[in-house]
Amino acid sequence: MALYDSLGTTYHLTRRPDPRIAALIHAALGDATDVVNVGAGTGSYEPACTVLAVEPSRVMTGRRPPGSAPAVRAVAERLPLRDGAADAVMALLTVHHWSDPAAGVAELCRVARRRIVVLTWDQEVFRERFWLVREYLPEVAVLDDARALPVDRLAxxxxxxxxxxxxxxxxxxxxxxxxxxxxxxxxxxxxxRAGISLLAQTGEDVLAPGLARLAADLASGRWHDRHADLLARDSLDVGYRLLVAER
Incomplete structure (x- = not known):
């Protein structure tokens, strides 16, 4: 997990849990009595009933706040837990980093007694609705096309x-x-950008031309003219999806 050993050094600066997204995740977990967080990172969105975090990156586990659930360094494909070890298992924006997503999902199913909650995204919707990828950085979509798991397949x-x-x-x-x-x-x-794996993995040399166009459009007002409709919106569906599976 070398990527997150690198990103983890600044991750806490820009990746703070959003309370509105937290509310959706916790509602999806429902009345779960104990939760395991797989691909846990620094512990964002963990409910109070979290009993274990599973995370392969030493740097990320080191950034977990005091009082967090205990963490074990392991990968999703080989969870060091017995069958039915937790009432619920959650995996948030992590499946695309797994070396074998099918094996990782099978492990989630093995460990969860009642419920699995996965936060992911629909790549087709993301490509269509997210202006940064569509207009300025189409190159970065190539990475997501390769790693994003179709939502229907994951479900x-x-x-x-x-x-x-x-x-x-x-x-x-x-x-x-x-x-x-x-x-x-x-x-x-x-x-x-350092806290966004899609951009961090693509590399600054690839991003530079598109970011230069974005900077120019912001300076000229062209971006604001083109996206005036967005400026009146309070939220946007860009393709992020919660998958909730009952065991």
Missing amino acids: AWLGGARQEPVPVPYDCTDGFGAAFWRRPHAYLDPRV
């Missing part, structure tokens, strides 16, 4: 999960990929 692997849209608030505090859809200047900040 099927989970045994038939329901899908819930996760609208992104205009002032989202969690700086994931499309979090700054109404704050375009943020994507010009290297600290913001």
Whole structure:
């Protein structure tokens, strides 16, 4: 997990849990009595009943706040847990990083007694609705095309999960990929880009021409003219989805 050993050093600066997204995740977990968080990172969105975090990156686990659930360094494909170890298992914006998503999902199903909650995104919707990828950085979509798991396939692997849209608030505090859809200047900040795996993995040399066009369009007002409709919106569906599977 070398990527997150690198990103983890600044991750806490831009990836703070958003309370509105937290509310959706916790509602999906429902009345779960104990939760395991797989691909847990720094512990964002963990409910109070979290009993264990599973995360392969030493740097990320080191950034977990005091009082967090205990963490074990392991990968989703080989969870160090017995069958039915937790009432619910959650995996948030992590499946696309797994080396073998099918094996990882099978492990989630093995460990969860009642419920599995996965936060992911629909790549087709993301490509169509997210202006940064569509207009300025189409090159980065190539990476997501390769790693993004089709939502319907993931739902099927989970045994038939329901899908819930996760609208992104205009002032989202969690700086994931499309979090700054109404704050375009943020994507010009290297600290913001460092917390977004899609951009961090693509590389600054590839991003530079598109970011230069974005900077020019912001300076001229062209971006604001083109996207005036976005400036009146409080949230946007950019393709993020919660998958909730009952065991």
